[in-house]
Amino acid sequence: MADKVGGIPVIDFGPFLEGDTTAQRTVAEQMRQASREWGFFYLENCGMPAEQLAETFAASKAFFDLPTDEKNRVAWQSAESNRGYVGIKRERLDPSRPGDLKEAFNLAPEQPDPDAHKNLWPKGHPQFEETMTRFLDECIHTADRVLQAFALALGQPADFFVDAHNLHHHTLRLLHYPPLPEGFEPHDGESRAGAHTDYGSITLLFQDDVGGLEVRTRAGDWIRATPIPGTVVVNTGDLMHRWTNHVFCSTPHRVNVAPEHRHRDRYSIAFFCHPNKDAVITCIDTCATEDNPPIYGPITAGQHLHEQLTNTYGP
Numbered sequence: 001m002a003d004k005v006g007g008i009p010v011i012d013f014g015p016f017l018e019g020d021t022t023a024q025r026t027v028a029e030q031m032r033q034a035s036r037e038w039g040f041f042y043l044e045n046c047g048m049p050a051e052q053l054a055e056t057f058a059a060s061k062a063f064f065d066l067p068t069d070e071k072n073r074v075a076w077q078s079a080e081s082n083r084g085y086v087g088i089k090r091e092r093l094d095p096s097r098p099g100d101l102k103e104a105f106n107l108a109p110e111q112p113d114p115d116a117h118k119n120l121w122p123k124g125h126p127q128f129e130e131t132m133t134r135f136l137d138e139c140i141h142t143a144d145r146v147l148q149a150f151a152l153a154l155g156q157p158a159d160f161f162v163d164a165h166n167l168h169h170h171t172l173r174l175l176h177y178p179p180l181p182e183g184f185e186p187h188d189g190e191s192r193a194g195a196h197t198d199y200g201s202i203t204l205l206f207q208d209d210v211g212g213l214e215v216r217t218r219a220g221d222w223i224r225a226t227p228i229p230g231t232v233v234v235n236t237g238d239l240m241h242r243w244t245n246h247v248f249c250s251t252p253h254r255v256n257v258a259p260e261h262r263h264r265d266r267y268s269i270a271f272f273c274h275p276n277k278d279a280v281i282t283c284i285d286t287c288a289t290e291d292n293p294p295i296y297g298p299i300t301a302g303q304h305l306h307e308q309l310t311n312t313y314g315p
């Protein structure tokens, strides 16, 4: 059985990447249980080179250290593009609360269509673009392997999910939570990131050692997802929730402003895996039973994402 930290399972992905079919089934079964009970797990040995991750975090920090003017020159413009710099308090992951105490930078795999939206790179920092593009490729590669394990966990052909993601409509998001001043008092439930579920199929979340991520249990308690070096946090998003008819849940999570770490900068990187925009998400046959008939009608991944982004950024 997988280890547990504060309840959230820790799953060793090594046997899936390197093992035989039996080993792969064991890992898939661990993911199935974790996704049913938590919608969250830590994955160790996911195959991502540690030096590359460190380099990417360093490049992210260097970006956020740029003057605000320079960051605003690549400002996020629209839900359709969903690329660029998002300033502090601009986004409300919980729309009933004040803006999040964070800044972010979104980028995405470039699309072959000449009319498609393009990434907004800050001028004069080619190394930043190069590092992020390489990291994006690595995330796609890792996520495809995780999606294969999910397919196995649900009794589907190995490439069931990979095929539905093969246009790479994903988003990579760098996050920076600046230190909060001495005497800071949160107003009206403000936090570093408001409670929310992720919008896509799965998310890979890399966090530094600061802490603050919290996950809501099925019973409604918030527990800490303490950083574990050498792991990536994987969580299932709303579209996996719909696809699996609530068998794999999208679990609310947030980033708190607990006094023990709010004086420190916090950095994290989220890779949001999104199915192809025109992929129609309907209940997977192995997830419907007499007791759990299909809950949702079909929706395209693109329509769902657009609705969610419009909610969090406001009209």
Ligand SMILES: O=C(O)CCC(=O)C(=O)O
Residues within 6 Å of the ligand: 173, 175, 193, 198, 205, 207, 213, 253, 254, 255, 268, 269, 270
């Ligand atoms: O920074 C984190 O640890 C979580 C961020 C997050 O949940 C999100 O951006 O969706």
Ligand SMILES: [Fe+2]
Residues within 6 Å of the ligand: 196, 197, 198, 253
């Ligand atoms: Fe999230």
